[in-house]
Amino acid sequence: MTSSVTSSASSPSPALNAAELTAERDRARRDYEELVRRGLSLDLTRGKPSPRQLDLAEALLTLPSGGHRAADGTDTRNYGGLQGLPELREIFSGLLQVPAAQLVAAGNSSLTLMHDSVVHALLSRLPGAERRWADEPRIAFLCPVPGYDRHFALCERFGIELIPVPMTADGPDMDVVEGLVREDAQIKGIWCVPKYSNPDGACYSDETVRRLASMPAAAPDFRIFWDNAYAVHHLTDERVEIADLLALCAESGNPDRAFVFGSTSKITFAGAGVAFFGSSPDNVAWLIGNLGKGTIGPDKINQLRHAEFLRDADGVLAHMERHRELLRPKFDAVEAILSKELGGTGLATWSRPAGGYFVSLDVLEGCAREVVRRATEAGIALTPAGATHPYGKDPRDSTIRIAPSYPEPEELELAIAGLTVCVRLVATEKLLEAAG
């Protein structure tokens, strides 16, 4: 396994003759029948940390140990402090590439901050906007695909139009992005998971980030929703760094363009971490002004708890090494099984991520839904095919997201091996049907 994110083959190219294909299909059928007989109940659906990963932060349960006062003397038990504890913002400032003064530490979910940012933009004019988004005739967001289904669902719910844009190994196809954003003033946002992206593990190149920051936009209130969910979630020694979007936006004369999000959900506790929002001073003032109408402050005790536990940026990185020790063998096992069972068959390609939480598996066009259906029947739960695309519609019906983090290693191996059986079965049936 290398740190590359390219697939094992540029595209599937089966070269079997009909008799060989039939033999392969029959072998896959026997394997599938055997798989179903085993009555598995395995789950590869969501990017959840495993219990052993959560155990790494078990000490948090009985913190803070030093009482309830923050470094500046604030009584964290009481109301107030909308921007969040300074000491925790300091810890994550460099890791998220946001000056601490422009970073907001909030509740337990960065998804909530993304949701609320969209809600507030709909209902309160953004800096630079001509009107509230709710008063626009149409709002559209660009969605690099494959992408994260919760980003899409959040927008769909508000009737925001989702426009897919192809991903490359360097991030979204910037020629496409630039063309659309320059022409269409109703395009108000783009969803980005810039490092170890969900699900294909891509890392945005410096050139991609520079172009995102500096491209002309028809909408004066265009925003980049920069979901840096895997900022420190390395699987290799490389510790990929990406360019500093916020700084590049400011340098390019687009200081208000970036909304940066992050969280400790996959650092400490998935359900009880701290989420962050970072942006320009004007955007931060806008968000805090809106947040202040609906809260008297975040849970500062949980922030104090996190500051004590993580200590500083080096403490975060050291903690992430322990996650890596648990996660890396799982990703290695996925890679090994996929290579052994599917390598060289031309039936699938897949990502080899250097970080993050997912492996993206591309099966033959028109096969993903059927693979997921067959796997489900065999007791292996997968994220629905299509979930990586807006409206659940993968036009090639080819991408399947694999989430290896949660299952125990033995279960993971069973599930991936079972999945490869489904891929072989559906692909050989499809090819035989096509050959006809």
Add this chain to the structure above:
Amino acid sequence: MTSSVTSSASSPSPALNAAELTAERDRARRDYEELVRRGLSLDLTRGKPSPRQLDLAEALLTLPSGGHRAADGTDTRNYGGLQGLPELREIFSGLLQVPAAQLVAAGNSSLTLMHDSVVHALLSRLPGAERRWADEPRIAFLCPVPGYDRHFALCERFGIELIPVPMTADGPDMDVVEGLVREDAQIKGIWCVPKYSNPDGACYSDETVRRLASMPAAAPDFRIFWDNAYAVHHLTDERVEIADLLALCAESGNPDRAFVFGSTSKITFAGAGVAFFGSSPDNVAWLIGNLGKGTIGPDKINQLRHAEFLRDADGVLAHMERHRELLRPKFDAVEAILSKELGGTGLATWSRPAGGYFVSLDVLEGCAREVVRRATEAGIALTPAGATHPYGKDPRDSTIRIAPSYPEPEELELAIAGLTVCVRLVATEKLLEAAG
């Protein structure tokens, strides 16, 4: 001090002649000069628990002690569980008069749940609604006055029209409420703090609750925002009970009318408690469906921590007794000083709350703003006059909200005594001017 919420006099009725008034004014002036000379710095602005009250829950800082599993085996550290931990919902079910199955336990702020309920109603059609509130030509809320400024600010921000309705000792004037709600289909909500209301301490009578539940409403999507913030915040032995709004709404054929809110902000930690939403099954499904687009679940560890600390409903009530021991002397001191300095003068009336967090002081018409200004100049910070009314406009300019909870007893006494000087000064000047 009785548990009555009526004022000390039905209306101020000064009966001094001009010479007596002048003497009173001169005495008030001397007292005020002396007050300013003392250079105080005291704060009566917000309903914040004092550090000693927060100390009562200090054990929470190092809970949960029994690990991370909920009663049903849920790993509280991980994602999930949108409705919140069942064991915590059970504890608050009876106290908030909501079946546990219809209660949602969320993050640290009930204000956020109120805000989000309005946001979701604006952006996603409520059960029974013809359209989203954002698509209505006009939205109005009834606001019993005096009321809570954060309720008003939350609505103002969304351009929701605020219609004041007079409070009585039994809750809002129901003749007025019924008349408006029956006629105007654009009235979509009413703000209620039904027990120990903010700021006048009124408790809604059973008849008021029954009429709210059963009154005809022109809007099919009319909602009662029932902010039961002080459900267990008794200051007397009486433990006032109010009628069960949710049950009465269901019995009256208006099952979806009530949105019930509560929190532990003034039970455990103001900044790190747990907030609740309760309603009909349809409304709960609507809220959870919307919440689910913006979060993968609340902080369940904090809920587990609270369940362990509070144990059961009796545990909550026992804990509130300890709050009462700290709060009651402060309210007694306010009453004693107001009575001593202003009793029988006809210059002011005030509430004698049997629970909650506030005393409402009514000064002579046209004097509240000036009293607050004079107090501020003397180093005594008060909630701005008018804050108890929509748009900050108290048409009589007479209501001042006193928040006695936070200051130390000696500070509180100094502040209230200083405030009475300001009341005497402004009132006597006003009366002389009117006589003049």
